[in-house]
Amino acid sequence: MPDTRPEAVSTTPLPADSVPSRPRVVIIGAGFGGLQAAQALDGAPVDVTVIDRENHHLFQPLLYQVATASLSPADIAWPIRGILRRQRNATVLMADVHAIDTRARMVHAGDIAIPYDQLILATGATHSYFGHDDWADAAPGLKRIEDATTIRRRLLLAFERAEMAGDDALRQRLLTFVVVGAGPTGVEMAGAIVEIARKILAPDFRRIDPRAARVVLVEAGPGILSSFPQDLAEYARTSLTAMGVEVLTGARVTACDADGVSVDLAEGQSPPPDSALVDGRIEAGTVVWGAGVVASPAARWIGGPQDRAGRIQVSPDLSVPGHPEIFAIGDTASVTGTDGKPVPGIAPAAKQMGAHVAALIRDRAAGKTASRHFTYRHEGDLATIGRRSAVVKRGRMTLTGYIGWLFWGVTHVYFLIGLRYRIAVAFKWAWDYMTLQRGARLITGTDHDGPVGQTATREPLVPHAAPQPQPARAEGS
Structure with missing residues (x-):
């Protein structure tokens, strides 16, 4: 030693x-x-x-x-x-x-x-950026509160900047979000982003249609939620697609910067029609890392x-x-x-x-010298896909859809520390579910993202210009 x-x-x-x-x-x-x-x-x-x-x-x-x-x-x-x-x-x-x-x-x-x-x-x-730590600034991960508030700031700023943009190409890039890694964190993140765009923010903007936002989930492996049974993973993929998330599997990220990611598809893989992946590149305003x-x-x-x-x-x-x-x-x-x-x-x-x-x-x-081996008891796998949808595998029990979502919510509330926090989070979720509102939409802090208007063109704003949305995909359940 x-x-x-x-x-x-x-x-x-x-x-x-x-x-x-x-x-x-x-x-x-x-x-x-x-x-x-x-x-x-x-x-x-x-x-x-x-x-x-x-x-x-x-x-x-x-x-x-x-x-x-x-x-x-x-x-x-x-x-x-x-x-x-x-x-x-x-x-x-x-x-x-x-x-x-x-x-x-x-x-x-x-x-x-x-x-x-x-x-x-x-x-x-x-x-882990697999030897590419320089990607960290462009694609923050999600491990600390600071990571979460940074991602929240970038997500909300993307819509604010798109509202200010006078160029269609810039607006489309700002309204494209890439999540790298399709484990539970990536799946939950992708589903939550598309819900924000299509349900929460849709009534709040005038020059853009947030429902035109594109969310792309990129996974290097052959499928999503690799730790889950195949049928549940496939259910999750179908649900994400119905919500409007573009799922790219067999897609390895080869480069990542402030303007998007470069992707190398596995042999035999091809992007779906009307994919955000064009010539091995996804132009995106926000990238979230959840790959390792x-x-x-x-x-x-x-x-x-x-x-x-x-x-x-x-x-x-x-x-x-x-x-x-x-x-x-x-x-x-x-x-x-x-x-x-x-x-x-x-x-x-x-x-x-x-x-x-x-x-x-x-x-x-207590003076006892005998040791004991650790025995792990698997208590199940849970992942929420979006509002009213989740997948759960606990022993022989398998749940999907709304029932799975309720089970997921009750389980997570139960493991929170303190009765006050359990009640507060449960009430917050119930209120958001009924009103389609999210009260924590604050843009706080600063980083290299710069001010809101930084990426907008210098074209004059037209006070009553009608929004020019891209065709929205199916909103899902």
Whole structure:
């Protein structure tokens, strides 16, 4: 094992009065797995320190609804200190970890060093551009609140700029949206964008018809929702097409910039009639990335074994080989289930891992030395396609359409933290469903997108010019 002690790092140990005499458990990351582990250690004879670069826990499955103006960030994020405020053995630190000394058992975060006896790495994952990190500015992914508000800003700005544009080609490009990657996030994002354009924004503009917007879902694989049964994936594809989403499978993105994406179709593939793909290029004003993830640098911090995506390859009990005091969970870990298949990087899996590691630490604190293997219990696959439509696979139960959508909504509301948030989100969804309104349509913040009128031509606006919409596709159910 290489020496992973940080070199030339100036850090100061925590003050003596804050160093606990009981076993010290440090958890890096307050996502689903890390937070579950911390809460499961409530009342255990250990002292828990939770470190996260943010001050909030984020419910990522609903992050796309912030990006599409359905929910506000405060609906799906909660202060970590508030969640753990009644847990007397828990301390929360907002800091950015940059190194781990496995010999001295110290975590270096900011200007301090935090000692540990047991360490849980729950640092999650970030976007993977498959070696093309320069695409990140043109095609933001969706992992943090900042990502969601950036995408929301770009989506809404596209319509505002199209309203100002005097050139048909520019207007068409601004009203073309590309989503790269057809996993659950990509499918949900594409469906939400087309609903915004055709149902929410349609009455609000005068010089453009938002229903003329084009949404293109690009997937390099042969089909969408690859983790779902084939019949449900095909149902989702049919539903997206009926809504007006153009689905391109077998289409690998080869270039991405502020004006769109270049796509290479697999052999034997051809774009559908009237496709937005022309000569290997889709001209688009907004691109959203959902094609892949890469793990945090936690494996490099500890010098542990890792897979191609940077996830730490753990032992059956989720400990790091050679370091029984260090555990990796959630998207940080590469775990194989009892069926020989990789454990998916989803919230229920991370929560199960967090609970498993907490139970092991409780056993160790009680003097029990026997270990136990982690067993993953798959709780089902869910993806919403749009308003009144979703696909659900839970054991032998299969749901689609409106019933699937209701099940999806109830499930997600149930897993929100706190009764107040569950009621607020459920009421918000019900109100939006009845009124076709979205209250979080705020354009806030700034980035390189520039002011609203930046991309418009200098032709004078005609005060009462009639809109010149492109032919709208079927609105779907």
